[in-house]
Amino acid sequence: MEKRCVKNLIFGLAAGIAGGGITTIGAILGLTTADAIWPAFAIGAVTGALVHHAKQSITDMIDNRLGTLKNRVEKIRRDIGDIHGLVRLGPYTQDLPLPMGGGWALTGDSAALLAREVLARKPETILELGSGVSTLILGQILKRNGRGRLLSVDHDPEWANQTRRFVEFLGLGDVVTVLDAPLKEIAAGSQAANWYDIPKSSLDTLGAIDLLLVDGPPQARDNPQAARYPAFPVLRDRLSAHALIFVDDASRKTESKMVGRWQTEDSGWHSQWFDTVDGVCILTRK
Numbered sequence: 291m292e293k294r295c296v297k298n299l300i301f302g303l304a305a306g307i308a309g310g311g312i313t314t315i316g317a318i319l320g321l322t323t324a325d326a327i328w329p330a331f332a333i334g335a336v337t338g339a340l341v342h343h344a345k346q347s348i349t350d351m352i353d354n355r356l357g358t359l360k361n362r363v364e365k366i367r368r369d370i371g372d373i374h375g376l377v378r379l380g381p382y383t384q385d386l387p388l389p390m391g392g393g394w395a396l397t398g399d400s401a402a403l404l405a406r407e408v409l410a411r412k413p414e415t416i417l418e419l420g421s422g423v424s425t426l427i428l429g430q431i432l433k434r435n436g437r438g439r440l441l442s443v444d445h446d447p448e449w450a451n452q453t454r455r456f457v458e459f460l461g462l463g464d465v466v467t468v469l470d471a472p473l474k475e476i477a478a479g480s481q482a483a484n485w486y487d488i489p490k491s492s493l494d495t496l497g498a499i500d501l502l503l504v505d506g507p508p509q510a511r512d513n514p515q516a517a518r519y520p521a522f523p524v525l526r527d528r529l530s531a532h533a534l535i536f537v538d539d540a541s542r543k544t545e546s547k548m549v550g551r552w553q554t555e556d557s558g559w560h561s562q563w564f565d566t567v568d569g570v571c572i573l574t575r576k
């Protein structure tokens with residue numbers, strides 16, 4: 291009985307080893323036949339597609355989250371810039387019906403920089419291209435300076451009217467004039483552009499410009515040329531000897547290229563760049 295068991299065990303083991311060997315050889319031979327290539331290829335392709343899909347989904351998810359995070363950081367950056375500026379502008383903004391310009395207005399930090407220049411330089415004449423909350427801040431500072439006039443032009447009659455209403459409301463009518471200046475095609479330098487149609491008589495009445503604020507017209511989305519480029523070629527000869535040009539939105543490529551073009555066309559101007567939320571460039575004569 292015991293002998294038979296041992297015999298059966300040995301026989302079973304031998305059969306198992308032989309069977310395993312035959313199975314392995316069969317598998318190797320099977321895989322090397324042309325028939326096995328396509329199933330193996332299909333399995334490889336499906337696995338590859340699954341891995342690629344999973345990777346893509348994860349990448350998209352990370353991109354989405356990064357995009358949201360970037361937007362939030364940008365909003366916080368803008369808010370901090372605004373708050374910093376508005377705190378510094380406190381004495382001139384207490385009566386202002388803020389917010390008024392939304393995303394279009396000079397941000398607080400840029401407005402504070404502008405206020406600093408106007409308080410320090412006490413300009414007699416300011417020409418502003420693009421009216422809004424900046425018009426009201428400038429008006430208040432001119433009143434405080436006790437001298438100076440501001441001519442603010444706007445292409446949008448409704449917007450100009452709204453600015454005018456606030457100018458009256460704040461009692462700034464004696465130092466601020468808001469002028470309607472529809473956009474008209476003009477030749478500026480080597481380029482044709484839609485720019486403010488400012489009556490010559492209004493510019494003559496204003497006299498030599500001590501401070502030129504370039505914050506309009508709005509940049510057309512489909513126009514790679516800077517909408518504000520004509521400001522310098524059109525007004526250059528009207529700028530006073532100690533004039534300052536304040537360019538808002540200077541961190542935009544169109545605006546930085548525009549300033550570069552101005553300086554190429556007239557090398558007599560020095561530029562100073564400020565890292566405010568939308569960027570500012572101040573140009574003064576060398």
Ligand SMILES: C[S@@+](CC[C@H](N)C(=O)[O-])C[C@H]1O[C@@H](n2cnc3c(N)ncnc32)[C@H](O)[C@@H]1O
Nearest residue numbers: 391394395396420421422423424446449505506
């Ligand atoms: C950059 S904005 C000028 C902003 C102004 N300098 C200020 O700081 O408030 C240029 C032009 O955009 C137009 N604009 C201003 N705010 C706007 C708004 N919230 N919606 C539509 N157009 C606006 C006006 O015609 C304005 O002259």
